[in-house]
Amino acid sequence: MFSPRLKKLTTIILLAYGLAACSRPSGPSAAPTLEATSTPEAPTATPVPAAATVNGEIVPLAEYQAELARYQFAQAALGKSVGEADAAQAVLDDMIAQTLLAQGARAAGLSVTEAGLQSRIDALAASLGGADKLAAWQSAHGYDEVSFRAALKRAAEAALMRDKIIAEMPGTFEQVHVRQILLYNEANAQDILAQLKAGGKFDDLAATVDPVTRGDLGWFPQGYLLDANLDAAAFALQPGQFSDVIVTEVGFHIIYVIERGPRPLSPEARLVFQSRAVAEWVNERRAQASIVLSP
Template sequence: MSKQIVLAALATLLTACAGDPVNGQLVITPVIFGVTVAPQATASPTPQPTPTPTPNPLAARVNGQPITLAEYQAELARYMAALPDTPAPQGEHGQRSALQFKDAALEALIEYTLIEQEAARIGIQVSDQQVADELAIAKARAGGEAKFQAWLATIRQTEADIRTLLRRELLVNAVRDHVLATMPRTAEYVHAYHIVVATEREARQVLTRLQNGAKFTALAQSLSLDESTRADGGDLGWFARHTGAVLWPEVEDAAFNLQPGETSDIVKSPIGYHIIRVTEREVRSLTEADTVHLQTVALAEWMAGLKARAQIERFV
């Protein structure tokens, strides 16, 4: 998994630099800590707390730290600028897009503020030299200073804006690495097969046939409702716990309660009645896909914990 985990605004910068910064052909999906933030339809307005009067109107406040309305509007504008065909803000398409992104833009700023506060707590800092080094890389990717400045003009950003975004990226990456530093690199895997049928009665009949010596894979090929594994005799492959490889937690739990050569009793899931057989079991290195999944879950849970402990006031 790449270490480049970005906020929504950072996605605009990094994707553009890796793509075509001169023509500004950007297709960006906002993400934070690697989790896609899908645009949500705006629900019916709910009463919002009124911020304490201040010279700078606020969009939110996180543990007492203000997020100004100007910062929020700039973040929302970056979301809008990342669209393939940037709509006019006052047009119908622009207003509709702003509604779709308004919550995501505010949430990105809130989450970054929480990350920034956590970085201060654990002593993580980003130096000016680190930012300068990243800016030099961005300019090189763009094809040099002139093309980089031209790209900035097309997305209506300044070099100071980009420095701010790069500082955010570096801080987010550093905190991310800190959060994931203790994650395991190995896990117990099982290699399992299953047969799934529509009724408990059918499952009982399958169990009886297996007990009488029928071949598991042959029954799976002729009876199983799971089209994705049926041709391979019900082979679910190797999988570890909580990696999303098996869609049904009941099946996963049953498999990890078996030793090689053992067959489960009937296991009910939303798609039917399963019989599971484990053929192999061992501790091995996490696959890349499993690592990505487990890290994504860990980061989402970490952020959820920060939010649960934080005092967050939203004013827009």
């Protein structure tokens, strides 16, 4: 599309040629002397201010600022206090991650077409009660039509890549089925350990501490427990073996492996591992990406 300035210049040139043709005398005339003239340059587009550039793709500053405002409003509504610098970093990291995921989706042939994007927008409008309601929602959340379409497309493509990463996870993981005896006094824990070493049954001793669950932690894969020492100890044991006393922030643990083997993840563990798989993918791509942060 031509700019108004270029349109005006083109009109003036055409009028000039038309007037010249109308005023040209009839009959032969001497060839005019041609003088070199400079060709007017087309105006260059004004660069979009960027919060960051990811592999050459701009994260628009206006979108970032609007997203930051939405994030801070949401945190305040939840009663959470987030510092300005922390909020800014969280929002920028999220937008960079979304951009990397969206780029990954397009590279894998999973891009969202304009028709697909419009279908999503139509579905959103219908769910809110009409286009007017969607427009009001956009306005209330700091979007205009252009920024909303851009943000929705980026989020939709990022979701496609997220789903692809999750779908490529293994169906089963090596897991252990564990019981624990958790005590809050080291002397008591050492006493239980001594009884186990003397031939005491783990189930019976666990029942004295936790008569309801008998310390059953269920099945879990390696890397699932929050405490790395507990996690490492569980996977160092074979079925029928128990650990020494393991000290954590919670207390003093003795764990016992009932059985182990490949199994599907529990719903809770699957959510953890799905989030981890996506985070690892993003971290790997971010380490390889060309990312320029605006000052």
